[in-house]
Amino acid sequence: MSDGPPPRFISPHAEGEFYWTAGADGRLHLQRCGDCRRWIHPPGPVCPYCHSRALAPEAVAGTGTVATFTINRKEWIPGFEPPYAFALVELDEDPTIRLGTNIVGCDVDAVRIGMRVEVEFEENGEFFVPLFHPIENG
Amino acid sequence: MNEPIERQAVISGAAQSEIGRRLYRTGLDLTIEASLRAIEDAGLTVDDIDGISTYPGSGGPFGGISGAELHDALRFSLNWRDGALETSGQLGAVHKAVLAVAAGLARHVLVFRTVVEGSGGAVRAGGGGGGMGGGMPPAFQYLIPYGVTSAANWIACYAQRHMHDYGTTREQLGAIAINARTNAASNPQAIYTDPMTMDDYLGIRMISDPFGLYDCDVPCDGSTVVIVSHRDYAPDAPNGAVHVNAMGTALRGRPSWDQFDDLTTMAMRDSAASMWERTELTAADVDTAQLYDGFSWLAMAWIEALGFCGKGEGGPFVEGGSRIAPDGELPLNTWGGQLSGGRLHGFGFLHEGVMQLRGTANVQVADCEVAAVGAGGGPESGCLLLTKEIR
Ligand SMILES: [Zn+2]
Numbered sequence: 001m002s003d004g005p006p007p008r009f010i011s012p013h014a015e016g017e018f019y020w021t022a023g024a025d026g027r028l029h030l031q032r033c034g035d036c037r038r039w040i041h042p043p044g045p046v047c048p049y050c051h052s053r054a055l056a057p058e059a060v061a062g063t064g065t066v067a068t069f070t071i072n073r074k075e076w077i078p079g080f081e082p083p084y085a086f087a088l089v090e091l092d093e094d095p096t097i098r099l100g101t102n103i104v105g106c107d108v109d110a111v112r113i114g115m116r117v118e119v120e121f122e123e124n125g126e127f128f129v130p131l132f133h134p135i136e137n138g
Numbered sequence: 139m140n141e142p143i144e145r146q147a148v149i150s151g152a153a154q155s156e157i158g159r160r161l162y163r164t165g166l167d168l169t170i171e172a173s174l175r176a177i178e179d180a181g182l183t184v185d186d187i188d189g190i191s192t193y194p195g196s197g198g199p200f201g202g203i204s205g206a207e208l209h210d211a212l213r214f215s216l217n218w219r220d221g222a223l224e225t226s227g228q229l230g231a232v233h234k235a236v237l238a239v240a241a242g243l244a245r246h247v248l249v250f251r252t253v254v255e256g257s258g259g260a261v262r263a264g265g266g267g268g269g270m271g272g273g274m275p276p277a278f279q280y281l282i283p284y285g286v287t288s289a290a291n292w293i294a295c296y297a298q299r300h301m302h303d304y305g306t307t308r309e310q311l312g313a314i315a316i317n318a319r320t321n322a323a324s325n326p327q328a329i330y331t332d333p334m335t336m337d338d339y340l341g342i343r344m345i346s347d348p349f350g351l352y353d354c355d356v357p358c359d360g361s362t363v364v365i366v367s368h369r370d371y372a373p374d375a376p377n378g379a380v381h382v383n384a385m386g387t388a389l390r391g392r393p394s395w396d397q398f399d400d401l402t403t404m405a406m407r408d409s410a411a412s413m414w415e416r417t418e419l420t421a422a423d424v425d426t427a428q429l430y431d432g433f434s435w436l437a438m439a440w441i442e443a444l445g446f447c448g449k450g451e452g453g454p455f456v457e458g459g460s461r462i463a464p465d466g467e468l469p470l471n472t473w474g475g476q477l478s479g480g481r482l483h484g485f486g487f488l489h490e491g492v493m494q495l496r497g498t499a500n501v502q503v504a505d506c507e508v509a510a511v512g513a514g515g516g517p518e519s520g521c522l523l524l525t526k527e528i529r
Contacts, residue, residue: 008283013276020283041397042276068302068401070294071347072285080285088295088396100280100396113302129283 005124006080015043018057023121023128029057030097039094062119063135064089067098071108085111089132105133142416144233145528146240148379150367151180152492157327157360157480160256165203168361169252170211176363181376182246187365188217189244193231193251193484195221203252203361218244226387226409227514228484229522233385235366247366251485255357277394286346290354290433292395293515294346297435299401301348304450308348311434312339313459314470315352315477318431321464322474324500329356330478353434358480362489369528380495381528383508386413386521393517402450403439405519406430406512410443413521419529421445425506426494427468428487430513431475440512441468444521464501472501484513488522495526 010020015031019042022029031043034054038047046053069087085103090096103111104120117132153175155168177184196204205221208214218238226233228251235247274282286292300306316339322328334352342351372379386409391398398404414420421444429440438452446468447455456462462470473479473490480486491509493499499506508529512521 006285008285009274010283011274011279013279016276016279019280042280068295068299070286070291070298070349071344072291073344073346074290076287077285084285086284086286086291086295088401096399098397100284100286102284113299 005122005129007077008124008129010124010127010129015045019043020127020129022057023130026121027059028062028119028130029059030091031055032058039091039097041097041099060091060093064091064099064117064132065095066103066111066113066115066117068113069103069111071111083108087111087132089117099130101130101132103133104131139418142384143240144236144382144385144416146369147236147366147382148369148372148375149364149382149492149524150246150371150375150379151176151182151365151377152489153179153363154327154489155361157358157482158256159329159356159358161359162257163359165252165254165361166207166211168254168359169203169208169250169363172250172252172361172363173208173212173248176248176365179377180246180365180367181374182365184212184214187214187246187248189235189238189247190214190216190219190221191231191235191238191247191249192221193225193228194223198223203250208250218247226389226520227518229488229511229513229520230387232364232366232488232522233387233520236382236385239366239368245368246371248363249366250361250363251483252361253357253481253483254359255481256359281396288346289395289515290346290349293433293436294349295396296401296404296439297348297433300435300450303402304453306438306453308340309336310453310457311348311353311438312336313456313462314431314434314437315339317459317462318471318475318477318479321472321501322478325474325479326500327480328474328478329358329480349433352477355432355476355481356478358482360480360482362482362485364488364492378496380492381525382522383419383525383529384413384417384523386410388412389517389519395516398517403443404436404515405517406440406443406514406521409514409519409521410440410445410512413523414445417523419508419523423508424468424510425508426472426491426503427470427510427512428472428491429470429510430484430487430515431471431477432481432515434477436515437470437475444510444512464503469503472499472503487511487513491522491524495524
């Protein structure tokens with residue numbers, strides 16, 4: 001990518017703001033149910049499984065596995081320069097939690113399904129955007 | 139099985155407006171043209187039409203034309219009307235019209251989908267939208283920030299996983315694109331008609347791996363209209379009425395582009411399954427399949443979902459193109475599909491299914507009695523099983 005972060009058009013919904021700001025402490029947070037303890041993504045007002053409202057962001061290890069990906073090679077957004085890798089990352093804590101992200105820190109053509117990755121954050125205005133890079137020898 | 143309620147309905151008329159890459163005509167203008175043609179095709183007059191159903195209605199991200207504007211433009215007098223995005227994909231507008239007719243709320247429903255994406259969509263290469271700013275639905279707020287604003291990107295992720303898990307190749311996807319292009323050559327309304335070779339397909343620039351430009355459908359302008367009538371009217375339909383044997387409406391997984399439980403299929407898995415639950419006919423009875431190819435891989439996913447081959451076997455099934463050719467075991471997208479015929483957003487497949495069963499298609503399948511029509515990608519999905527005679 002080019003100098004400076006690309007335009008990301010982050011406009012959080014009510015329950016989702018923490019996802020883009022909690023990374024200020026360097027850790028990825030996801031919504032978790034305080035009653036049944038399941039992870040929820042995208043965040044919502046009620047636990048989809050037990051209907052509890054006792055939901056709160058909680059830090060996760062920030063590691064996972066690339067479930068699938070695409071290398072985007074067309075410019076859709078001025079300033080967001082191709083090529084770049086978009087991936088769906090399955091979280092170690094719960095592989096049914098699947099996070100969309102960009103894979104950084106490697107050549108886009110090196111991205112593979114099954115690749116082990118961990119989170120890093122891109123400071124972008126008031127937000128800390130979760131991105132993932134390969135884990136060495138992961 | 140009790141007779142499914144959809145057997146009360148027929149498609150008594152079908153027509154399209156002028157179709158082109160950039161016509162510089164309004165959506166309403168095109169819709170009126172197709173509507174008047176379809177009403178005449180059904181042997182009806184404007185006064186006979188007592189219902190309108192459209193996808194996706196006005197507003198929203200897919201550029202819908204207002205049913206109310208059509209209503210007023212032709213001064214219809216309606217007993218029932220509907221136009222909405224949250225339904226069983228593009229064909230949801232047909233499903234609802236069928237239900238309205240079966241319920242007696244209307245007798246002749248005009249169903250339309252109009253696109254003006256060729257003239258209006260400067261940033262679209264294929265399906266999906268261009269840049270989106272604030273106010274987007276929550277589900278998209280976790281995609282757009284990562285530079286993936288197009289359905290090309292989202293669906294590419296599923297195609298990639300399908301390749302990984304099943305060994306599907308780009309050449310196999312190419313067989314779908316080449317079949318579409320070959321058929322489009324006989325369709326005077328098609329957008330792309332020049333012959334395409336596998337080298338052409340593989341050599342074109344990539345959009346979002348594994349999709350190249352020729353895996354993406356081509357935006358166009360055009361309107362497609364069908365008239366859904368009660369089956370009592372079938373004997374009076376001058377060009378023949380096509381019967382609705384079964385419709386598939388289900389979405390049992392999450393309604394999401396990125397959170398569906400299986401990354402090697404999409405919502406067509408559910409809508410196809412629900413269709414077969416409503417009929418004694420089987421995939422072996424189908425004479426032609428008109429399956430959504432907004433992106434090449436979607437047609438493969440539909441082939442698998444409808445059971446024309448096993449899960450994961452779509453690649454070998456289409457490889458080389460002979461099975462899906464007009465004289466093959468499953469003639470596919472005989473009008474050229476959205477890949478070459480133009481992105482009529484599901485309704486091009488529906489129109490062709492009707493023409494095939496009438497025996498008036500440009501590329502006519504021999505002895506065509508049963509047609510499967512499937513439309514949609516991602517969480518947008520619905521299908522129809524149409525028959526020449528009531529079955
Ligand atoms: Zn819970």
